[in-house]
Amino acid sequence: MTKQWQEITHNIKAIYGNKDIVLLHEPTFSETEIEYVTDCIRTGWVSSVGKYVDEFEKRLAEYTGVKRAVAVVNGTAALHIALKIAGVQANDEVFMPALTFIATANAVSYLQALPHFVDVTEQTMGIDPVKLEEHIREIGEINNGHLINKWTGRIIRAIVPMHTFGHPVDIDALIDICKRYNLVLVEDAAESLGSYYKGKHTGGFGLVGALSFNGNKIMTTGGGGAILTNDEQLADYAKYITTTAKIPHRWEYRHDEIGFNYRMPNINAALGCAQIEKMNDFLTEKRQLTQKYQTLFEQIDGVDLFIEPTFGTSNYWLQTIILDLDKHNRDDVLDVLNKNGTMARPIWTPMDELIPYMDCPKGDLSVTYELNKRVINIPSTPIRVGKSTHE
Structure with a gap:
């Protein structure tokens, strides 16, 4: 051998x-990346404010076919906020594949919720919808409009399918399960920028989705991620809480809830603008x-x-x-x-x-x-x- x-x-x-x-x-990389990043440095706008952040978000939304994209510091942060704005709460359970990168589970844990691991298919290495439904019938019951885990007493709030190595999971079957059991679909599309399910880009099927632009991804911003959604209000809220929940004002620093310092720096977005062109x-x-x-x-x-x-x-x-x-x-x-x-x-x-x-x-x-x-x-x-x- x-x-x-x-x-x-x-x-x-x-x-x-x-x-x-x-x-x-x-x-x-090529000269385009050098040009955009150099322009960013020369203007002095290298941190969380600048034209490249807005431009990168616009290009991402256009490329993936969603209404809004919110750029953040990494894919884990994107998934964390996606789950939060999707309504996942402390002590909830969230279905996800056991075969995934640890960030999928960590993002759920950041909200003091619990991952609930389910099996995958050999065809996609993503969630097996048939086994998932069999599992739900065994452990679940509907109570007051929520799917409850009979064994733990906790609400099962959401499903997080992950498109393994860029290969789309069987999303339609999972959407059907979400409808039947009142679950929220939050896509972990960290690995699947440029992947399509039945002609539609991954990350846009659920209420929210998350992308990653780590240095080893198909395109990179160095570090970075993005939240995808077709819900304008959710996008506005995501942008707000990823910039420390600061109330807009010319000079005062007022914050009306716990926010997160997750905004993508302008210099990273400049790199992203060059990369997405390729x-x-x-x-x-x-x-x-x-x-x-x-x-x-x-x-x-x-x-x-x-x-x-x-x-x-x-x-x-x-x-x-x-x-x-x-x-x-x-x-x-x-x-x-x-x-x-x-x-x-x-x-x-x-x-x-x-x-x-x-x-x-x-x-x-x-x-x-x-x-x-x-x-x-x-x-x-x-x-x-x-x-x-x-x-």
């Missing part, structure tokens, strides 16, 4: 121009990389490339392989790839296995546990980038 994966490492490096080390996902190129190059990986792995027995579902279009943010455990051991593969200069990572540890979340409510997570043993992310930077700039 070692020799086979050494050869795979060699082939991956060839895709990237035979670099000595191929990282998992690098940001890609989104179509990034998406094209991601698909070109996918095609190369399909050619590579179709020749390897016991390895499947994770491909977008039939109902969606993925941004292919992180390229992902799924191993047949009878033929390949995940940790052995990770060891060979990384030792030979090809960065690879396992999928996240299931949330219920992490110390802060071991006692949270959960359903059957058999698919989550199985995928955890089999999934590996491999280098995913757009393939035209064999250097540090984007032509």
Whole structure:
């Protein structure tokens, strides 16, 4: 097996121009980013006020097809505020996949609510709507218009689907569940900028959605995130509480509730304005990389490339392989790839296995546990980038 994966490492490096080390996902910049950021510095408007913040929010809303976007400091902050303005309260429970990045669970915890972990499908690695409904029928009851967890007595307030590695989850089925059980849909679209479900951009299906622009995302603002919504009042409120809930005044500092210092700095938004101009190129190059990986792995027995579902279009943010455990051991593969200069990572540890979340409510997570043993992310930077700039 070692020799086979050494050869795979060699082939991956060839895709990237035979670099000595191929990282998992690098940001890609050009002169446009330098121009916009330099303009921001020269004007002196580098913090939370400036023209680039407003412009970036406008471009994001247009790109994703929602009415409003509110830029914030990171994707976790975006999800935190999205859940807050969606009405999640202390001691509520919130359905989410057990197979997700910890930020999804942390954002719920910031509101003193509890994650309620549910299983995923192998097709999307996102919430399995069939198993979710079976779980609800087992543990839930409607009381005074709320879904109540009979085992804990707590209100289950919302569902947070996450579009894993950019692959859209089956949103229509989850919307139907929300309607039947009076749940709020809050999309964790942190990984899925540029992904579409049945022709509509992810992040715009629920009451609110959240994006991330971390340095390893398909486009970046360095750090950063955004709240998406079609509700103008919610957008105004999100913007208000992410800027410390300061009452507008020419000079006085008055605040009428606890707010958050979550506003995206202007200098980060300047970077975002340049990056979003290249989104179509990034998406094209991601698909070109996918095609190369399909050619590579179709020749390897016991390895499947994770491909977008039939109902969606993925941004292919992180390229992902799924191993047949009878033929390949995940940790052995990770060891060979990384030792030979090809960065690879396992999928996240299931949330219920992490110390802060071991006692949270959960359903059957058999698919989550199985995928955890089999999934590996491999280098995913757009393939035209064999250097540090984007032509």
